[in-house]
Structures are given as C-alpha cells and as structure tokens.
Amino acid sequence: MADRARIVGAGIAGLGAALRLRAAGWDVEVLERQPILGGKIHCVEHDGYRFDAGPSFLTQPERLDELFALFGERLADHLALEEVDPSVRYWWPDGTTISTPRDREALVAELAKLGATPARIHAYLDELARQYDAIGAPFVDDHVTRPGFWIHPRTITNLPTSMGMLGKTFAAYNQSWFPDAPKLVQFLGRYATYAGNDPFRAPAFMASIADVELRQGIWYPEDGLRSVPEALVALGQRHGVRFRTSAGVEGFERDGRRVTGLRLGDGVEPADLVVCALDPQHVAGWLERPLSPVPRATSALIWFMGVDAVPGIGLHNLFFSSDYASEFAHIADGAIVEDPTIYVNCSSVMSPSHAPPGKQNWFVMVNAPADAGQDWAGMADSLRPHVVGKLERLLGQRIVVHSESTYAPPDIARTSGAWAGAIYGPAANRLIDLFRKQPARDAELENLFYCGGSSHPGGGIPMCLSSARLAVQTIEAAGLR
Ligand SMILES: Cc1cc2nc3c(=O)[nH]c(=O)nc-3n(C[C@H](O)[C@H](O)[C@H](O)COP(=O)(O)OP(=O)(O)OC[C@H]3O[C@@H](n4cnc5c(N)ncnc54)[C@H](O)[C@@H]3O)c2cc1C
Structure with a gap:
C-alpha cells in the first residue's frame, strides 16, 4: 500500500x-x-540563563488540543498552560504605561488612558471581534483558493463593513477610529507586526489580529515555549511517528x-x-x-541578556518608539531606526529556573528588515547603547548585564532555514x-x-x-x- x-x-x-x-x-x-526538533521554537542557553529564542506569545492553544484529541488524549494531561493576565505591559517614551488585562472593562479602562472614550473603545473592540469571527477565522481556517470561500454567506453578510476597509492601511483604519489618540493608534498598529507586516502598508483587513490577543488571550506553557514542540514530539512518538x-x-x-x-x-x-x-x-x-x-516579512535583531532582576518587568513588555512611521520606513529601507520599539520577554518571572537566583533572562528584540547582507554585527553594536539606555530611562533603573549574546536575521536563517531570516516568510x-x-x-x-x-x-x-x-x-x- x-x-x-x-x-x-x-x-x-x-x-x-x-x-x-x-x-x-x-x-x-x-x-x-x-x-533538534521544533524549528524556530528553540532555546539558547548560557551562563545559567535559558532563553526562548523564537516565539514567546502562545495564542489559540485549542489548536494544540485538537492534535491531542486526534489520539484520544488531552493536552492538559501533558502540558500545563497558564493564562497570562494582564498579557503585556507597555511603555511610551513620555512615561505613559498601560497593561492589557483580559477582562473587557479593565482592558477598556487601560486603553482609555491613551486618549479615547470608553464607549468608542468598546465599539472598536466589538467590531474587531465581529471582523475576526466573520473574516479573520474563515481566512485562517479555509483555503482562499477554494471558490466556495468567496460565496459563503458570512463573506457576503460582512461585505458592507469589509468595503469600508478596502484601500485602507492598518494604520489608516485605526486612525479613522481614533483620530485624536495617536498612542492608541500606535498600540493597535503593533498587531500588524504579529505577522511580520508594516502597519503603515498592511491592509486594514488584518486589523482583527488584535482580537486574537485582546479577547482570546495569551498562554504560557510550563517551562516555556520549548515545551510545546517537546509535547508534540512525545505525542507523535507514543503513536508511531518516527523522527530523524x-x-x-x-x-x-x-x-x-x-x-x-x-x-x-x-x-x-x-x-x-x-x-x-x-x-x-x-x-x-x-x-x-x-x-x-x-518581498519578505520582517525579521528581528535580538540580544539575550542575563541581568540583575528589575522589578516591574513582566513576562511580555513592550517599549514603543517615539516615531512609529519612521521606524517602519527604516525597515522598508533595510535599516533600523535609532529609537526602535523594543520587546522584552522575561520567562524567568514565570519559570524561575530560567535564570540564577536574583537574576532575570531578558530576550530583548527589535523589529528588523530581512537579511540583505547588512552589517548586522555593526548594527547591533551601534544600537545596543540606545536600546539599553531607553530601557534604563523608562524603567528608572540601571540594567546590569552579566551574560549576553546576539541573534540576528542571518542566525534565524541559518538555524531554521527561513529565507533571508524573515520570521514570517x-x-x-x-x-x-x-x-x-x-x-x-x-x-x-x-x-x-x-x-x-x-x-x-x-x-x-x-x-x-x-x-x-x-x-x-x-x-x-x-x-x-
Ligand atoms: C524571534 C521570533 C519570534 C517569534 N514570535 C512569535 C510569537 O510570539 N508567537 C507566534 O505565534 N509566533 C512567533 N514567531 C513565529 C513562529 O515561530 C513561526 O511562524 C513558526 O514557529 C514557524 O513554524 P514552521 O513550522 O513554519 O517553520 P520552522 O519552525 O522554521 O520549521 C522549519 C523546519 O524545517 C527545517 N528545515 C529547513 N530546511 C530543511 C531541509 N533541507 N531538510 C530538512 N529540514 C529542513 C528547519 O531546520 C526547521 O526545523 C516568532 C519567530 C521568531 C523567529
């Protein structure tokens, strides 16, 4: 056979x-x-620190559940997932901070600090949820090349709103909702980067990506993201899949x-x-x-830093740039702006064994263009003082680094085979x-x-x-x- x-x-x-x-x-x-097995979901370790070197946001874990259910098993029996709530902490250069709790009222109260009315934010979040259910989920779960995809009732019912998005970019769409709240527009624009895109160019149709995090939530697997492929490999081995x-x-x-x-x-x-x-x-x-x-999607320039513990750091932390449009214009030109948005993941707040006592493991990432032969070592050296300086200023504390390595787009290409190191193809x-x-x-x-x-x-x-x-x-x- x-x-x-x-x-x-x-x-x-x-x-x-x-x-x-x-x-x-x-x-x-x-x-x-x-x-090793797991592709981009891998770890880097040095000097007693362990870093999740690829993804750190786990969303829609029900898709993992589905795989266990195929064999009559339950994900929960093999991997404990903890909901991260609030999911992310945000900082702006002027000192504004918010976090994103899962509870809708608490979330709206946080977002209202960015200058929009609670009623308007509720209406926007309702619209995102509707868009996700009507367009996002079918797009993700179906073949767009299947003719039936386009004549489905949900696509037709949604046509009037979808038409309003036509021709608008991600940023322009959010701007049309919140013309007087630039920080909120920047916050929402971040979700374009979830798939390696540029909020100032990506189509508004993708705006409902935010719903995945804000309504559906983020999870942390015990012992970090690496546990996910490990659990799937073990499931496969139990049922006769061979791995070479x-x-x-x-x-x-x-x-x-x-x-x-x-x-x-x-x-x-x-x-x-x-x-x-x-x-x-x-x-x-x-x-x-x-x-x-x-063209390839964005990549990342990453510093793995073992640091003295800093209070106020959570699992997911984001420090916005002062000029988001300039940040993405630089990326489109193959460069990184001097004041980029910085993402810090610190898994040791959830898994203390990932760092020595009193220390934290910081995965410090800035969005980067795909690799086109840039001088990455030179870029990392010249950016590092700006990145650390900004984190020190916004956290109000000196950052003492004990152990460090960098990971640039060519490293992502070398370890996973990603073309030009583009994280999302x-x-x-x-x-x-x-x-x-x-x-x-x-x-x-x-x-x-x-x-x-x-x-x-x-x-x-x-x-x-x-x-x-x-x-x-x-x-x-x-x-x-
Ligand atoms: C820094 C970073 C941060 C990210 N953050 C997130 C996040 O927070 N949340 C999220 O959901 N996603 C995130 N992602 C994206 C996510 O990790 C990827 O989309 C996903 O893991 C890709 O899985 P894949 O199976 O398509 O490819 P990969 O994981 O790239 O797997 C491809 C595999 O093919 C192997 N391979 C290549 N060539 C050959 C060959 N010739 N023969 C045999 N094998 C070969 C590679 O070694 C690799 O193991 C992030 C990625 C990175 C790098």
Whole structure:
C-alpha cells in the first residue's frame, strides 16, 4: 500500500502535519536538518540563563488540543498552560504605561488612558471581534483558493463593513477610529507586526489580529515555549511517528508528476507522499523554479541578556518608539531606526529556573528588515547603547548585564532555514499578497504538499497549525491512498 508519508522539517507545522497524517493511518517519518526538533521554537542557553529564542506569545492553544484529541488524549494531561493576565505591559517614551488585562472593562479602562472614550473603545473592540469571527477565522481556517470561500454567506453578510476597509492601511483604519489618540493608534498598529507586516502598508483587513490577543488571550506553557514542540514530539512518538534529526533534504527523486523519494546526504528516502514544512523558496530551488517574488516579512535583531532582576518587568513588555512611521520606513529601507520599539520577554518571572537566583533572562528584540547582507554585527553594536539606555530611562533603573549574546536575521536563517531570516516568510503588506502564500498542494507534482509559515494562511504558531490542517485536508480530498 502507498502509505509512506514523509515530512520535511520539524517546525510546529511539520509536527502538526505529521500527527494528523499519522492519525489518518499513514506511515509517517519526519526528516529534520537540525539536531533538534521544533524549528524556530528553540532555546539558547548560557551562563545559567535559558532563553526562548523564537516565539514567546502562545495564542489559540485549542489548536494544540485538537492534535491531542486526534489520539484520544488531552493536552492538559501533558502540558500545563497558564493564562497570562494582564498579557503585556507597555511603555511610551513620555512615561505613559498601560497593561492589557483580559477582562473587557479593565482592558477598556487601560486603553482609555491613551486618549479615547470608553464607549468608542468598546465599539472598536466589538467590531474587531465581529471582523475576526466573520473574516479573520474563515481566512485562517479555509483555503482562499477554494471558490466556495468567496460565496459563503458570512463573506457576503460582512461585505458592507469589509468595503469600508478596502484601500485602507492598518494604520489608516485605526486612525479613522481614533483620530485624536495617536498612542492608541500606535498600540493597535503593533498587531500588524504579529505577522511580520508594516502597519503603515498592511491592509486594514488584518486589523482583527488584535482580537486574537485582546479577547482570546495569551498562554504560557510550563517551562516555556520549548515545551510545546517537546509535547508534540512525545505525542507523535507514543503513536508511531518516527523522527530523524540531522537529516537535511537536498532534493527530490521524481517519476513524471510524482515525487518518489527525498535525496539526503547519505542516500534516498522513498516516499509516497511528501509534505514540505519548510520555507518553499528552498523547494523552488530543488525544482529549479523561479523564487517567489513577494518581498519578505520582517525579521528581528535580538540580544539575550542575563541581568540583575528589575522589578516591574513582566513576562511580555513592550517599549514603543517615539516615531512609529519612521521606524517602519527604516525597515522598508533595510535599516533600523535609532529609537526602535523594543520587546522584552522575561520567562524567568514565570519559570524561575530560567535564570540564577536574583537574576532575570531578558530576550530583548527589535523589529528588523530581512537579511540583505547588512552589517548586522555593526548594527547591533551601534544600537545596543540606545536600546539599553531607553530601557534604563523608562524603567528608572540601571540594567546590569552579566551574560549576553546576539541573534540576528542571518542566525534565524541559518538555524531554521527561513529565507533571508524573515520570521514570517513572505510579507502581506499588499492586499494581493495575502492571497499569494504557498497553496497546500503543488501545482505540478501531484503528491507534493506544503504547510508552514510561508504557506497559507501564514506565520505564527496558530496559523502554522492551521496550514498543517489545511494540507492534510487537501491530501485527504486528493484520495492519494
Ligand atoms: C524571534 C521570533 C519570534 C517569534 N514570535 C512569535 C510569537 O510570539 N508567537 C507566534 O505565534 N509566533 C512567533 N514567531 C513565529 C513562529 O515561530 C513561526 O511562524 C513558526 O514557529 C514557524 O513554524 P514552521 O513550522 O513554519 O517553520 P520552522 O519552525 O522554521 O520549521 C522549519 C523546519 O524545517 C527545517 N528545515 C529547513 N530546511 C530543511 C531541509 N533541507 N531538510 C530538512 N529540514 C529542513 C528547519 O531546520 C526547521 O526545523 C516568532 C519567530 C521568531 C523567529
């Protein structure tokens, strides 16, 4: 029987696809180039500090639950998740601070500090929730290439409001809601970066991303984000998924319109079905096809700092820039502004073992352009004093660093295979680009499928898990077994 499914790449999407195919009865093996499994969800450790080196916001954990349920198991029996409430603490250069509690009234009271009336904020949050349910969720959970997607009642019912968004950018849409509250517009613009986009160019249709965090919530898995792929790998191992590490795929063996095997450094792995869960730019190279012309989404420049504990730091902390438009104009030009928005993740406030006693592990990140050969070491050196200086000023405390390393876009590219180190694959700064992600099935090779952050619907843990589900649905619909 033709049942050998081979998954290339053990990131969150590859793990999701492997579990779903195994549950559907395939013989599943995952081939991973790195010595560890989990892709971008990995850790960096030095001098007694441990840092979650990739994602730190876990949203929509029900998508993980779904994978356990496939095997009659429960996520909660294997991984404890704690809701982070308030989810994020924010600072502005003038000293304004807010946090974002989950409770709607408390959230609105915090956001009202940014200069809008509670009634207007309630109306906006209601609209976001409606937009998410009517447009966001269907976009994330369905194939946009399926004709039925466009003639669905929910799309038609929502048409009048959607038309109001047409032609507006993320920032312009929020500005139209809150013309007199620039800090609130900046706060809301941040959600464009959730998928590596530019709030001043990305389409307003994506505004409902904020709903995912503000209404649906953020979770922290016990012992950090790394526990997520570990729990999925253990689930797979319990149910017969095989994992091969240090097994980089270099190309395909083909027979006409079928892939018959995967070329590895030490031979060929035969396959009846192949799911590529890595950046499809690599696959295009193997197949000698042109690369996708869609510009890459943003990347990140990160400092891992072990510091003396600073009171007032939570798990997620964001320090806004003074000029958001200039920050993104610099990124569009391949540079980083001198006063960038800074995100600090400090997992040791939740998991004390991630730092020595009395210390904290700071993941200090600024948005960066994708790698185009910039002098990253030089950029990190010249930015560092501005970044640390700003944190010291806003926190009102000297930051004493005991241990430090940096992680730049070429490092992200090297460790995960992300093309140009772009965290979320191709950008979606133009409406058309939302529909130009890699579809689930290859246009030419009938047993080749795709999932992951560069595939529809895009990057981020929930979207990658959705892409895996869409890929497996497509495989099932193709009737390949
Ligand atoms: C710094 C940072 C912060 C982020 N923050 C968040 C966040 O807070 N919340 C969130 O939801 N998302 C966040 N993300 C995005 C999220 O991590 C990614 O969208 C997601 O993990 C990507 O999963 P993936 O399976 O598509 O790809 P990856 O995790 O990149 O996995 C691809 C895998 O393919 C392997 N591979 C590559 N080439 C080959 C080959 N030739 N043969 C075999 N294997 C190969 C790679 O080694 C890798 O393991 C962040 C990412 C980064 C880097």
